[in-house]
Amino acid sequence: MTPSKLYVDGLCKKYGQVTALEPTQLEVAQGEFLTLLGPSGSGKTTLLQLICGLVEATSGRILIDGQDQSDVPVYRRDIGLVFQHYALFPHLTVAENIGFPLRMRGRPSAEIKTRVAAALDMVHLGHLAGRFPRELSGGQQQRVALARCFVYQPSIILMDEPLGALDKKLRDHMQIEIKRLHRDSGATIVYVTHDQDEALALSDRICLMNHARIEQLGTPQDIYRKPRTAFAADFIGISNIFRGTFRTEGERICLETPQGVFRLPSECAPTGDGGGLVVRPEQLQLGGRPENALAGLVRETVYAGSETRIIVRSAGDQDVTLRLPSHQRAPAMGETVTIGWDSNAAVLVP
Numbered sequence: 001m002t003p004s005k006l007y008v009d010g011l012c013k014k015y016g017q018v019t020a021l022e023p024t025q026l027e028v029a030q031g032e033f034l035t036l037l038g039p040s041g042s043g044k045t046t047l048l049q050l051i052c053g054l055v056e057a058t059s060g061r062i063l064i065d066g067q068d069q070s071d072v073p074v075y076r077r078d079i080g081l082v083f084q085h086y087a088l089f090p091h092l093t094v095a096e097n098i099g100f101p102l103r104m105r106g107r108p109s110a111e112i113k114t115r116v117a118a119a120l121d122m123v124h125l126g127h128l129a130g131r132f133p134r135e136l137s138g139g140q141q142q143r144v145a146l147a148r149c150f151v152y153q154p155s156i157i158l159m160d161e162p163l164g165a166l167d168k169k170l171r172d173h174m175q176i177e178i179k180r181l182h183r184d185s186g187a188t189i190v191y192v193t194h195d196q197d198e199a200l201a202l203s204d205r206i207c208l209m210n211h212a213r214i215e216q217l218g219t220p221q222d223i224y225r226k227p228r229t230a231f232a233a234d235f236i237g238i239s240n241i242f243r244g245t246f247r248t249e250g251e252r253i254c255l256e257t258p259q260g261v262f263r264l265p266s267e268c269a270p271t272g273d274g275g276g277l278v279v280r281p282e283q284l285q286l287g288g289r290p291e292n293a294l295a296g297l298v299r300e301t302v303y304a305g306s307e308t309r310i311i312v313r314s315a316g317d318q319d320v321t322l323r324l325p326s327h328q329r330a331p332a333m334g335e336t337v338t339i340g341w342d343s344n345a346a347v348l349v350p
């Protein structure tokens, strides 16, 4: 196990009656890319601001490389910051903006020159070194902000929705850039977003937040395949959730729902009277003889290039989404179809 770079030890933040962050425990390993993901108001930014020292904790502490940071002011912490709004200096050129943190640290000018050139290369902006921020597009400005952060090689980089202001295509492109910068620099990154696709694409681990606390922490695959709560299933990816009450059939426990009686996956521990079965669209099959089947009416088919998304209205007016590879013939709207899944393809949530 890599030693923890950043250790959040029982950190908690209250604003009067409002708890912005419940007492939280979190370890981030050296070189890890960890994303704080969650809906608006779930405490992501608060946690980030506590880590860099922009706000003071109500209780708990932060350790970096084992050192308590409580008495270390923001500017002395070895942390780089990138925010949604680039905060570039308008009166400085691109190169001067990038060199700024090095000048602040009193580096010799020859070194500044080499490192700024390398940073410009890294974000493919060498040809714009002499421009001012107002002469750049949003994506270019954000690349300058990234270069300015990476240029002085902080050992931890915090990013709060750095791509939030960019359009979708540029965001996809910048995600690849950020991934590359992370790989090349070996920096530890804590990244805030409310965009689940971005979190899945970038992270080594995702810290899913809800109501000021950690809902689930794990690799993108973990959280996608094994959501522990209905919230986690719903927030990440598309999920179909069938809710009902437990009942025993012979040896097995089943879930009785308005859509049918379904078998539970073999490895699960049902508690209480009932729960929800989460089935991902790609786990649903059309026709065939799956262990769990239900009938419905095709309400919508959405062609999306590599796949077709099919929405089926089932009993109790529940819409169920499945995905078909687009080389497969999609059923027509209004057609009655049988869909289903094998028991172990589902996950039980409370």
Ligand SMILES: Nc1ncnc2c1ncn2[C@@H]1O[C@H](COP(=O)(O)OP(=O)(O)OP(=O)(O)O)[C@@H](O)[C@H]1O
Residues within 6 Å of the ligand: 015, 018, 019, 020, 021, 038, 039, 040, 041, 042, 043, 044, 045, 046, 047, 194
């Ligand atoms: N300075 C403050 N004073 C009072 N309440 C605050 C303050 N800052 C944050 N909060 C509250 O703390 C909670 C968590 O806020 P936070 O900004 O951390 O959420 P977030 O997950 O980053 O949301 P968003 O995605 O909208 O930025 C919210 O309920 C918010 O209203």
